[in-house]
Amino acid sequence: MFDHIMQYQSEIWQAIGETFLMVGISISAAVLVGLPLGTLLFLCRRDQLLENRIVFSILNVFVNVVRSFPFLLLVVFLIPLTRFIVGTAIGTLAASVPLAIMAVAYYSRLVEQSLLEVPRGIIEAGTAMGASTLEIIYKFLYVDARSGLLLGLTTSTISFISYSTVVGIVGGGGIGDFAIRYGYQRFEIDLMVFTIIIMLIFVQTIQFVGSTTARLIDKR
Amino acid sequence: MIVLDGISKSYRLKNGPYEAVHSVSLQVFQGEIHGIIGTSGAGKSTLLRMINLLESPSTGHVRVNDLELTQLTTKNLRNARRSIGMVFQAFNLVHNRSVKGNVLIPLELAGFSKQARLERAAECLRIVGLERQAEQYPSSLSGGQKQRVAIARALATNPTVLLCDEPTSSLDPQTTEEILKVLKEINRNFGVTIVIVTHEMDVIKSICNKVSIMEAGEIIETISFEPKGFAALKNDYQSLRRQLLSEVDGDV
Ligand SMILES: Nc1ncnc2c1ncn2[C@@H]1O[C@H](COP(=O)(O)OP(=O)(O)OP(=O)(O)O)[C@@H](O)[C@H]1O
Ligand SMILES: [Mg+2]
Numbered sequence: 377m378f379d380h381i382m383q384y385q386s387e388i389w390q391a392i393g394e395t396f397l398m399v400g401i402s403i404s405a406a407v408l409v410g411l412p413l414g415t416l417l418f419l420c421r422r423d424q425l426l427e428n429r430i431v432f433s434i435l436n437v438f439v440n441v442v443r444s445f446p447f448l449l450l451v452v453f454l455i456p457l458t459r460f461i462v463g464t465a466i467g468t469l470a471a472s473v474p475l476a477i478m479a480v481a482y483y484s485r486l487v488e489q490s491l492l493e494v495p496r497g498i499i500e501a502g503t504a505m506g507a508s509t510l511e512i513i514y515k516f517l518y519v520d521a522r523s524g525l526l527l528g529l530t531t532s533t534i535s536f537i538s539y540s541t542v543v544g545i546v547g548g549g550g551i552g553d554f555a556i557r558y559g560y561q562r563f564e565i566d567l568m569v570f571t572i573i574i575m576l577i578f579v580q581t582i583q584f585v586g587s588t589t590a591r592l593i594d595k596r
Numbered sequence: 597m598i599v600l601d602g603i604s605k606s607y608r609l610k611n612g613p614y615e616a617v618h619s620v621s622l623q624v625f626q627g628e629i630h631g632i633i634g635t636s637g638a639g640k641s642t643l644l645r646m647i648n649l650l651e652s653p654s655t656g657h658v659r660v661n662d663l664e665l666t667q668l669t670t671k672n673l674r675n676a677r678r679s680i681g682m683v684f685q686a687f688n689l690v691h692n693r694s695v696k697g698n699v700l701i702p703l704e705l706a707g708f709s710k711q712a713r714l715e716r717a718a719e720c721l722r723i724v725g726l727e728r729q730a731e732q733y734p735s736s737l738s739g740g741q742k743q744r745v746a747i748a749r750a751l752a753t754n755p756t757v758l759l760c761d762e763p764t765s766s767l768d769p770q771t772t773e774e775i776l777k778v779l780k781e782i783n784r785n786f787g788v789t790i791v792i793v794t795h796e797m798d799v800i801k802s803i804c805n806k807v808s809i810m811e812a813g814e815i816i817e818t819i820s821f822e823p824k825g826f827a828a829l830k831n832d833y834q835s836l837r838r839q840l841l842s843e844v845d846g847d848v
Contacts, residue, residue, distance in 0.1 A: 495686070495688070497684055497686045497687075497688035498688050498689075498690060500650060500684070500688065501682070501684065501688035501689075501746075501749075502701075503650060503677075504648055504650060504677060504680070504681075504682035504759075505677065505678070505682075505701065505702045505705055505749075505753075506673075506674040506675060506676075506677035506678045506702075506705060506706070507674070507705050508674060511705055515690075515701060515704070515705070516690060519690055519692045519693060520690055520691055520692050522692060593692070594692070595691055595692045595693075595733040595734075595735060596691040596692065596735055
């Protein structure tokens, strides 16, 4: 059995590489775009520093719409945009576009929720000290919400892995697609089980590292 | 010196506008400890929070050290706030920064050099008697110690005014006394003007030079204990107490 699996070594490595690429792009999108967007979502809420009903509603609707789309439909729906950005709608990079957009929507909601847990008085203390909105964000909000932000990113990453398994339809590849194509569709059960174990190890590792770090940086 | 000139604050509620503070004028001279006492919902916090424009007045003027705060640009207001410290009932410390880290924040915001920041933070922690807890995190401190950190933090940028919103209301009587002693020392040694909101008669009694009684958004009376402090009022104490009692909740 092990020999059989080893026959597919290079395919498995490639699939792992593809998963890493897709999830890596998703995490980057989550941090670079989702974090600021989630922060804006929080700050535009009622009674917050940048209270703005219009901006809040637009962001809120964007997040809800993206998150309520069945992911497979989102992939199909976004094909024109993907083609515009990547030049093709097929392949790992192309599959990363809908993944990244989902990542932004997903993480920005978790960011908003983490920031809501920071006691209001801390923001007030910052304002009273003469901090600007930007200073309040990175010297107060992100500092006290940091373990929540990290746990949110951990949860998100695991969801990205899960979402990335269905992008086979646009040739995205990845470990999940490998399990489906070789294991499920060709009835090579050992391959399927092996790839599932690999994914399990990924998820466990990410969760462990995320939870442990979040606990260590939480001094509350 | 703080000059409040006809300030009001109205909130828009579902059933129409609600005036939490109504046309209050008040002068607090440099070096005074001025108490504000009154029933819950009288508008004490709202009034205090208008002194550093945490709430902007609907009408009226706020002048602190001859600076008309309501006229300032956002940037200048932020600068002005560095000379107005604030201390809260809930302490409002940053939980993920150490005691020293919390005192460093206003110094970082004000752009002090690293060396100056560390020196000043150490000095402020010495003033409140917490130099040995500098590296601890707030969660490991008692309520009284947390409030000391908050006071040290508020003092960091050398404010001329310290605003205190029920700073001792969540502390036991002995800790309250310790915090009041710290406030009094700061007032005496550095000439910091203190405005303190409270519903505890003892707070007024032990540190204030003057007290304003608030009711339904207005200051109905300001009593001065000068020149000899509250104790000098001994003869009038009963009448004063009766007066305060009639204005303030039964817990006085
Ligand atoms: N943001 C707000 N929106 C609407 N109403 C408010 C707001 N802030 C305060 N109020 C109302 O204004 C009134 C005065 O509130 P304030 O907090 O100043 O009272 P207080 O004297 O400090 O009372 P307490 O002793 O309970 O702290 C209250 O009736 C309160 O409900
Ligand atoms: Mg109050």
